[in-house]
Amino acid sequence: MSSDMTSSAPPTSPPTAGLQRSLKRFDITAMAIAAVISFDTVGQIATGGGEAATWTAVIALFFLIPYALLFAETGAAFPQEGGPYVWVKLALGRPAAVLTTLFYWVTNPIWLGGSLVFLAAETWDGFVFHLGSGTFADYTFKLLFVWAAILTAVVSLRRGKWITTAGALVKVLCLVLFTATAVLYGVEHGFQGLTDARFTPTTAGFLGLVPILLFAYVGFEAPNAAGEEMHNPQRDVPAALGRSAAVAACCYLLPVLALLAVAPAGKVTGIGGFMEGARLVFSVYGGAAGPLLTLTAVMFVFALLTQGSAWMIVSDRMQAMAAADGGFFSRSLGVFHPRLGTPVRTNLLSGAVATVFMLAAMRLADGDAAAVFAVVLTVAVTTLLLSYLVVVPALVLLRLRRPDAVRPFRVPFGNPGFLICAGLVYAWILIGSWSALFPGVLESVVGLDYDFHEVWGVSRAAFEAFTLGTVVVLLLVGAAGLAVARRERAR
Template identity: 75%
Template sequence: MSVPPTRSAPAPPPPPPETVPHLHRSLRRFDIMAMGVAAVISFDVLGQIASGGGEAVTWIAVIAAGFLLPYALVFAETGAAFPQEGGPYVWVKLAFGRTTAALTTLFYWVTNPVWLGGSLVFIAAESWDGFVSPLGSGTVADYTFKLLFIWAAILTAIVSLRRGKWITTAGAAAKVLALAVFSGTAVAYGVEHGFHGLDHASFAPTAVGFLGLVPVLLFAYVGFEAPNAAGDEMHDPQRDVPVSIGISGLIATCCYLLPVLAILSAAPAGQVTGIGGFMDAARLVFAVYGGWSGPLLTTAAVLFVFALLTQGSAWMIVSDRMQAMTAADGGFFSRGLGAFHARLGTPVRMNLLSGITATLFMVAAMHLASGDAAAVFGVVLTVAITTLLLSYLAIVPALIRLRLRRAEVPRPYEVPFGTRGFVVCASLVYAWIVLGSWVALFPGTLEHLVGLRYDFADTWGVSRATFETFTLGTVILLLAIGAAGLWGRRARD
């Protein structure tokens, strides 16, 4: 008589790659949500999105439903099931091994010093120069402001998370307050002067508009999993992560949709630019305040710059932890880069490396396009978009593999319809990421494929050769650095 096989007990959740000393549980649900809002709501892309015209509003809504919703579902489940310090690095390592995880994390991490030293610092300097105090272009004052901006963001990442979280929380509050005040002021302006921008805006979707907006909109919506990089510093990640992702995702959608509508209602057609969109529109609508418009506009500009600064800080806090975990696990040059400070509980060495990287990229970007700030902003933002989206080409398949191969891991939250629902949602997210990555790396190619006219120099303000030097050149350089980091670590092991 055969004996039925005994069913093995469910395996416990996998441990982190390595126990990280000096960590303190500092993040509660509100803190996780605020960090997600501070990181994901990107002030610097509002003008870039609004420059797409009326159809930008349509595509914000479409991509929110078709991409953000399934994205939030799969990352909420995975973040609650695998809440270890390092977040996406741990997920990719468990699915595909250390080499793939190390390269993926490198792209995820480097996005942020590139973004801080390029997109964020340039739009902050442009706003300060135009609304607070003149800086000029390429002057000592310009360089000084940009260096102070970069290293202030790094400093807020270095301080202990118990204190640093309040800086990012203040930044999240500043963003929501500034966007709410701006949107309300735009309505008051429209009531008084008419909503002329909307009168001429076409909300009908087009293929040209879609291809132009899809990378920047995906970039605007990704990142809600970022707080998971500090998973071991959360009090109750299994319960708090899904709720935080859901709430911050809803807030982000509103904070893109309403201000873009407000910008389009106020700014004359064709005059919305990527680098000046938000503050230029604010200059127009604040006229309703009469003699108070000048001081209020200056205050708004300072608030705007502070929000940009804390946006960079939030990403430095989480991405530096991911890269530090990679280094500590032997995937990036020296394990010493993964050390967490005994008193602060932060990866100070990796924070400093991010600051140096951001500074070098800022100096390189200053020489791009002969100082044309708008062209610099657009190209550098695209570099950041490219590196971040490319990292998800490994992260999303890792989520699917973990769902299929590690189904025994307890999942406090599950995507509707179980494994099938998870795979469908993740596959949809992956299709969007592939499309966005291609368009970001090779703009204009899909337009030519379907017979649409595309003037590269007119669109970007630089030649294709200059553009690809920054985008493809950055990708190739990162692959070389990643390979060197892995080889150098193994050579010493």
């Protein structure tokens, strides 16, 4: 770390022995792609019909670009280990940083033990090997999936980065293959899905798609959690974030368009949309379609696995730094392994949370995989988006209060440009958070019909108990963690 960087933003966390600088620009880009591009959301987005493509493009323009600018500047200016935890602590103090990090972190074991593992099991069951629902094979597959993702986060980053890099490459390859094959299928059979597709944006589509699209686009700052394991974060973070954001925008918009173009209207489902679309379009390969579809399914599951491990790598580091800094329960929880350079105890905690959540989700909605998938994903959307309600103001305060910080990259037009970008991002996050926590409320305000049970497959009472209950439990856990840590510091 340069002397300028040290003088402008002194480290706020204790030294982490054993860290090695192993991330270069390509590694940072690949890690962001592996973490952010979400196979589980491609089908979920496409359920919005033709206007899903419209809103995907609109939010890329008016949310993703200002979001990328904000985090590119802050990530290069404050590259300490822990990323957003450090930024919020510098701006708002330790308690706010601890609670924000808890919400940011817990999203990922919830997501891993919920939507990711359910989508992986559904894909494996339908295209590779029959597992059944609620069977011994089903439970075994899901447990192996969860703990394989955790173990890839436990290994040293010098080795683990290649697993996430492979996942990023496989993910992009799958999406490119699907999009190209859909074009071939459309040329041969016609783009029947476009006949009934309506690309005109509507208020109902907006309210239904905003939370999932924001969830799909956030997270490019995640590699900053390993800021002190980067070779040159001041130079590499802005470039890597820009490249990964551009790739992500294309990898969402093009497959969604391709899926809508070839799939019959109303046949796209959130849990099976991508692979069911692949089953349809791969028929252009004749006799090779079956083996190719199976191979694609295996690649699909591997990409999901590495997506989970990429988030475990970065979010576990954030949570570990909060503990090591004396803010969350015991400092021992944040210890980095002296040889591996990874927060093994936090990794194992993530695995335990993901396992518990997976087992609980298996029992939700009487085993209805589609309803479980939608509700679990909404919980993950909610906790992650809520964390940005604190992170974004922290970025603004750092910009205004620390003008002397060395900023290799700056948002155009100085403070006004930064504030405009932050305002746009915050407005989107507010809408997305409210829509995720209280679906149907804004619809009723603007006079739209909303059949809650038809949309979610569960009652509003069950939905709100699951989502709001999760938020309340997290706040209680965070308060307890702060109290225990305070007593430990006093001793």
